[in-house]
Amino acid sequence: MRVLDVIKQFKNKGYKVTPQRRAIINALLLSDGPPTATEVLEKARVSHPGVSLDTVYRNLNLLVEMGCLIQINLKNNEKSRFEIVKSHHHHLVCLGCGESVCLEQCPLLERDLELAKEKGYKVMGHAFEIYGYCPACQKTV
């Protein structure tokens, strides 16, 4: 995944290409692990100092909607983390330190999508997380 690939997706979908967006995409690609929104903000401000946190959140959400990012929901008011999509998947999340392990398979059932259709719902996405404690955090208790 390159910056230009994401830019291309923005153009295809009719979204504008702003310097803030370039900076945010760059920041995401430069991170090692899945960063939090504030980590993205910091990295984005290197190339575009004025970016606001709101803009970061707005665009992270947009990228999730576009299918370019996976959002990892932690618990206890901890910051979510965002991972560039290679293939669609979900996470096993540590309640202690927030680290995550990728799960192999998306558990979304065909039956549920049919049910949604029957009920007249227009499905936009889904979320799935398994919560627990990693070996290190179990010792800390």
Next chain:
Amino acid sequence: MRVLDVIKQFKNKGYKVTPQRRAIINALLLSDGPPTATEVLEKARVSHPGVSLDTVYRNLNLLVEMGCLIQINLKNNEKSRFEIVKSHHHHLVCLGCGESVCLEQCPLLERDLELAKEKGYKVMGHAFEIYGYCPACQKTV
């Protein structure tokens, strides 16, 4: 499910039985749909005026952990809703109005639990939601 059933569970697990807890359980049982935390607060204050919002959240989380409640995570900073457990299940949630439809089957895969075990994780729970727009909210757009 009666108030006394939940009270019994509190005692079994070594938790204290406080008037606030009685009021909260009452409030949950008196609601028609799955209420939000503030709706629980309002109803609980009828029987115990002094209850604080923090106490409501603390006990709702405890009840989820105990397996007595299902938490329905909405998006966009909307309040979560809490449903008394009859049997374990998940929800199809409307992004517009927050209404939810119960899904028939929990999609948690045995394979994922094995993976968690291999990685040394102690699994505490999981979350699954499908997001979309209900028929009414599709028209509003």
Next chain:
DNA sequence: CCCCCAAATAAGAATGTTCCTATTTAGAAT
């Protein structure tokens, strides 16, 4: 019945995220 203390609570501060509004701007049309 009274003491004791871990557990529970109230109140408000703090945190993560979204919303509101006035201002700016990308990119299409001229």
Next chain:
DNA sequence: ATTCTAAATAGGAACATTCTTATTTGGGGG
């Protein structure tokens, strides 16, 4: 190039939820 407009932004307010700390209390043991 210039103008125009819907989309995007910055900044701060608002919101849901959790955390911190000092105080209270349920319920077990003397």
